[in-house]
Amino acid sequence: MFRLVVVWCILLCTQIVIAFGSKTRHFKWEVEYMFGAPDCMEHVVMGINGQFPGPTIRAKAGDTIAIQLTNKLHTEGVVIHWHGIRQLGTPWADGTASISQCAINPGETFLYRFKVDKAGTYFYHGHFGMQRSAGLYGSLIVDVGDGEKEPFHYDGEFNLLLSDWWHQSVHDQEVGLSSKPFRWIGEPQTLLINGRGQYNCSMAAHFSNSSIKQCKFRGNEQCAPQILRVLPNKTYRLRIASTTALASLNLAIGSHKMVVVEADGNYVQPFDVDDMDIYSGESYSVLFTTNQDSSKNYWISVGVRGREPKTPQALSILNYRPTSASKLPLSPPPITPKWNDYNHSKSFSNKIFALMGSPKPPKTYQRRIILLNTQNTINGFTKWAINNISLTLPATPYIGSIKFSLKTAFDQKSPPENFSEDYDVMKPPVNPNSTTGNGVYMLGFNTTVDVILQNANALSANVSEIHPWHLHGHDFWMLGYGEGKFSKMDKKKLNLKNPPLRNTAVIFPYGWTALRFVADNPGVWPFHCHIEPHLHMGMGVVFAEGIQHVRNIPNEALACGLTGKTFMKNEGN
Amino acid sequence: MFRLVVVWCILLCTQIVIAFGSKTRHFKWEVEYMFGAPDCMEHVVMGINGQFPGPTIRAKAGDTIAIQLTNKLHTEGVVIHWHGIRQLGTPWADGTASISQCAINPGETFLYRFKVDKAGTYFYHGHFGMQRSAGLYGSLIVDVGDGEKEPFHYDGEFNLLLSDWWHQSVHDQEVGLSSKPFRWIGEPQTLLINGRGQYNCSMAAHFSNSSIKQCKFRGNEQCAPQILRVLPNKTYRLRIASTTALASLNLAIGSHKMVVVEADGNYVQPFDVDDMDIYSGESYSVLFTTNQDSSKNYWISVGVRGREPKTPQALSILNYRPTSASKLPLSPPPITPKWNDYNHSKSFSNKIFALMGSPKPPKTYQRRIILLNTQNTINGFTKWAINNISLTLPATPYIGSIKFSLKTAFDQKSPPENFSEDYDVMKPPVNPNSTTGNGVYMLGFNTTVDVILQNANALSANVSEIHPWHLHGHDFWMLGYGEGKFSKMDKKKLNLKNPPLRNTAVIFPYGWTALRFVADNPGVWPFHCHIEPHLHMGMGVVFAEGIQHVRNIPNEALACGLTGKTFMKNEGN
Known part of the structure; x- marks a missing residue:
């Protein structure tokens, strides 16, 4: 009996700590169309508060997120889906038009109020028509609650939200898909990392035989690549999520191995890879250690899998401080595995197991x-x-x-x-x-x-x-x-x-x-x-x-x- | 007393005749985006039941129009305004988003039910965002009720709905107008007559010094010009309405005078003109008599006024049967008056008076x-x-x-x-x-x-x-x-x-x-x-x-x- 009381007390205290530690995070967002140049070519993009991709939400497990979303589009409704958040008790906040709510009309405001109950790497995106393709997306990162610990160690972290980009407007794409004869959207013009890609130039032009010109960036251009600045001999967590409209992707860091530790907001049994496949809708965390020659920089490359690729790799730079970020890597970017090497893909998927101690499934289905x-x-x-x-x-x-x-x-x-x-x-x-x-x-x-x-x-x-x-x-x-x-x-x-x-x-x-x-x-x-x-x-x-x-x-x-x-x-x- | 009874009887009989003669006209419409080539260049246009411009409504004064309008757009709301119809007793059917109704959501149907009480030349168009510019418009013609007569005679009639057309999508135009710095939409690429215009060729190329090529049409192309087929020595009514997004227009028929008889669904004191100005939102009826050399065809030209024109004239052919419609007029198209000759415009406006017997205004304002x-x-x-x-x-x-x-x-x-x-x-x-x-x-x-x-x-x-x-x-x-x-x-x-x-x-x-x-x-x-x-x-x-x-x-x-x-x-x- 005494033991039971002690256990009860401990449980209660934990609850109180969680309750006191957690808080409601308020946001006021306006969704609108704006001009942007995600891949150096001007295009209309969907933005939130003038940003594309939308602002990153950062919260702690147990927090409540309260977003007042105002639709500033002229004639279109809008909703936002919080991808990976289970919406326990708030199914009307799932942000799916025709399913969990009426689309928010132009000029109107809807309050998305929901709990983020579980640490992990998530994202959010439009879920009406093809508004996700139009650029309505962003990251949602949930850290462990106060006093909790991740089951792995790291010294710093980066967040990479992957997407694909077309020069044809989403409105025109929609018409083509609904037309007789059918018109397919084709392959994306550009892959984007955190909303940045290069269409009319390449950072790795000098390694290629094509006539594409070498990019020249000051760094503040909207399509300048994401630079990941690291110190030698540290371990970093890379949060990766894919909100592509079409492309299955493969990510690799030149000369660095990665350890997969999280998938879709759930811990997995850590395993090593040289490159990793990521499909639209998935998120992962990988750890990597900066144990390479610190006088050099390294490519992070993202390429297309599963469809014959007609889109160049997206590139970012892993920059070992104090080496200058503008010093390009000396080797070509990692080669993406052949698009139809499905054994490679399956091999990756088959390595993913739940971290020991994770909830187990019921033994039978009903x-x-x-x-x-x-x-x-x-x-x-x-x-x-x-x-x-x-x-x-x-x-x-x-x-x-x-x-x-x-x-x-x-x-x-x-x-x-x-x-x-x-x-x-x-x-x-x-x-x-x-x-x-x-x-x-x-x-x-x-x-x-x-x-x-x-x-x-x-x-x-x-x-x-x-x-x-x-x-x-x-x-x-x-x-x-x-x-x-x-x-x-x-x-x-x-x-x-x-x-x-x-x-x-x-x-x-x-x-x-x-x-x-x-x-x-x-x-x-x-x-x-x-x-x-x-x-x-x-x-x-x-x-x-x-x-x-x-x-x-x-x-x-x-x-x-x-x-x-x-x-x-x-x-x- | 006996006289009063007679008058009352006559009035009653008239009412009964009108009531029996009038009817409810039912329509089922679906609004959607589709591919079209209004000016020979492919573009997404807004259509109704697969048609651009939308179907022409033809009714008699006293009829009730009942349109079940279904929104087949993917993410946009829609409304339709019945331009010139006063909506007596049905203000919720005026079709103005934010004013007379909530925009119809995607997938939903709204019933526009209203009476067309007065004969005249009207039109309808989108009234949400800039959907009118996107092509959401059509004609609405109300004939006089049974037993009624127009106050002028004609042997046949034609209907010309005028508009202007841009190659930039309306969505992008909207973003530009709401941007900092401001981006103006510029002048239209093409003027359209009944949704038809020519951008990359001209029917009158041989009269011009420019390098534009001569159009070759079989006649069934979407951008082939409207042909007005007439018999010699007849009088025709030309119904003209302008639903342009921007352009003020001037219309002329080569070698033919016109007599203006109706403006905005109201009869006017007839007056002669060689050419006529028409502004967006206006409608007119003019009569013309086919009293010219019947072995020739004649141009109907529509040009820009009020802004320095950067858009070529729109052209149609007045075709005297049995002359072949493909025989081009021998003279150049009528020259549109200089864009900034406002005296010409004012002179036209100042000739318009109500037909004798029309309702007179109250003598004073309150x-x-x-x-x-x-x-x-x-x-x-x-x-x-x-x-x-x-x-x-x-x-x-x-x-x-x-x-x-x-x-x-x-x-x-x-x-x-x-x-x-x-x-x-x-x-x-x-x-x-x-x-x-x-x-x-x-x-x-x-x-x-x-x-x-x-x-x-x-x-x-x-x-x-x-x-x-x-x-x-x-x-x-x-x-x-x-x-x-x-x-x-x-x-x-x-x-x-x-x-x-x-x-x-x-x-x-x-x-x-x-x-x-x-x-x-x-x-x-x-x-x-x-x-x-x-x-x-x-x-x-x-x-x-x-x-x-x-x-x-x-x-x-x-x-x-x-x-x-x-x-x-x-x-x-």
């Missing part, structure tokens, strides 16, 4: 949903579909229409749990026709759900692409990857011992990916390919759970569509 | 509002201001915030009725500073209001521009124009005898324009410069009258901003 992704044509439009349904989001956010049983707001029929057994994932679809829909997978509250993502051949023969799928509202256990069609036999290959917790799962070409999560977070949560045009083309599904426990949805989140129409009571009109 | 327009700088941004206030529309539509007395929704202070007496309209502003605001001129219901629009010098010396001001919800009597600052003496020059009814009034450089209307239409009505970037820069005011009589505003029109927040009653949330 529901298993198998999601086949196929490329299709619907009335001549090119789409992506899941189990033959291409997601088209409704005008009324699900959070309101499900909670208040507005049955005409979306398809009431649950989407399929599986696909036809005789579907050949290795070949183009025999019947590429499909349908659009917006039905919801209603998940039993607190049930354990397994999802098998099944890749397939696209419309063209011998094409199957990488898709990084991001789940909102949860971390899931990444149970494993496999080749071909998932079968009963594959069940044995799943890792239930130390699977890492993630929020983004990649499916490799012609392969499957298995994950497990507990549907314990009341809300409506999309699960979708994080490639912006793929989501735009319907590549996603919607999960809902415990909606009866969702309370206090702000009125502004519901003042559109059917919820707006139904709940407007303006007596005397 | 309130006079003098509106000085000035170009200003506010915190380094370039703006237009009226009596030193630059209009910035609120997030909550006035129709709701005024009706329900939501006092924080907009500036409660009434804007000034006049400007400082010592302001020198002939010189750049001594203090170019100004403020933004969104106050409303509350007009006593049924009062007679005079407005004096006062032009002035812009920011640069020796610059004063033409501004065509459009009033919503009313026709006004155009009482007169004058030079310099309006003074007491000018009162005598006003035409109270036969002023034409209009909905758009031009102010000439350094001049004033006087108009009168009766505030008898319950609603909120903007009055603004119809030049799209000028309105965007704040050049407008808002009138409100008889709001207590506004009834049955659709919920969807109020489900945004403060009305949305205030009237959402979702019990059980």
